[in-house]
């Protein structure tokens with residue numbers, strides 16, 4: 509199998525875009541260069557052995573990226589021209605074959621990469637092209653001249669080559685080469701063209717960035733997580749029975765605990781915290797702390813919800829089951845659901861399902877000595893935090 513270094517050139521100044529360097533701007537929560545880096549990293553089994561990121565001159569600090577252990581990320585310093593940046597990346601690369609890609613083309617596809625890899629050999633380079641689709645004029649000051657569009661193609665990246673030969677061709681051609689294909693052809697080498705993709709456009713002008721932002725937002729696949737929560741408390745006389753923030757007035761028994769012992773609120777809080785990968789209720793609100801003596805557990809749940817939301821998650825659904833031999837809970841379930849939903853997600857007034865089960869007389873819960881509760885939570889987020 510041919511093994512490729514995937515060189516991403518991100519050394520430009522983005523003068524036509526203006527403002528902050530375009531290749532590091534966020535698109536759908538990720539810097540632009542990372543869109544193609546992640547696509548390339550997903551092709552480890554298909555011959556991509558490493559990613560070489562060429563950064564602007566004097567800025568070779570590792571960008572934050574949780575990279576895959578299988579695909580190393582190497583860094584290189586850019587040059588004054590694109591060709592010099594490419595050469596710097598080729599020097600830092602270690603595989604025989606190379607694909608050179610603009611950081612400014614975030615929407616590269618796996619199928620395009622596969623077609624280019626297949627077409628490339630020691631003597632043959634491969635580039636994606638698209639036929640020019642607008643009528644073309646050459647304008648020189650006041651002079652306007654129509655240019656025949658037939659046979660004119662626009663070249664995209666990645667451009668794929670045998671690395672040692674490309675390096676020689678680029679050195680020969682010098683910094684003027686607009687792209688690698690130009691240097692390759694100038695050295696009399698064979699070039700194959702594959703069909704490019706309109707989505708693989710180069711973000712060059714401010715309007716391109718607006719279009720790219722729209723596309724990126726549309727592609728932002730939500731990350732879905734589930735979490736599990738559980739709690740148990742003893743049932744004793746002379747304690748209030750509070751479940752899901754509802755005081756059950758006619759109950760002769762209540763739950764014993766450091767807080768108000770609302771085990772439904774605790775199990776739900778643990779389910780959402782677990783789904784978000786945050787510390788559990790016992791860690792956040794320790795029973796050893798006086799601060800939480802007789803605490804209102806719906807307030808604790810509210811704090812847990814705030815933490816989960818701050819971490820970038822939206823609560824989509826919670827399902828819970830309370831196991832209680834006594835008292836009968838069914839008359840209170842609607843109110844509990846309402847109160848829990850209002851805290852969990854005010855935009856989703858019905859985001860809680862709740863069941864009550866007797867213990868069928870079995871074990872301690874069956875004898876009315878304790879109550880238990882299980883809850884599951886489903887969250888979604890963009891996975892970027």
Ligand SMILES: Nc1ccn([C@@H]2O[C@H](COP(=O)(O)OP(=O)(O)OP(=O)(O)O)[C@@H](O)[C@H]2O)c(=O)n1
Pocket residue numbers: 517518519520521522523524525531562586587588589590591593594609610611612613710711712
């Ligand atoms: N000295 C340079 C110049 C460009 N590039 C990279 O080459 C790609 C070519 O895209 P282009 O739109 O030309 O980028 P810029 O040169 O940054 O843009 P501009 O010409 O508008 O200044 C970009 O990913 C850019 O970061 C580079 O690595 N080193």
Ligand SMILES: C[C@](O)(CO)[C@H](O)COP(=O)(O)O
Pocket residue numbers: 590610662663664665686687688710
């Ligand atoms: C490499 C390239 O993207 C192919 O179309 C193009 O040549 C880059 O040109 P630029 O002037 O550096 O934008």
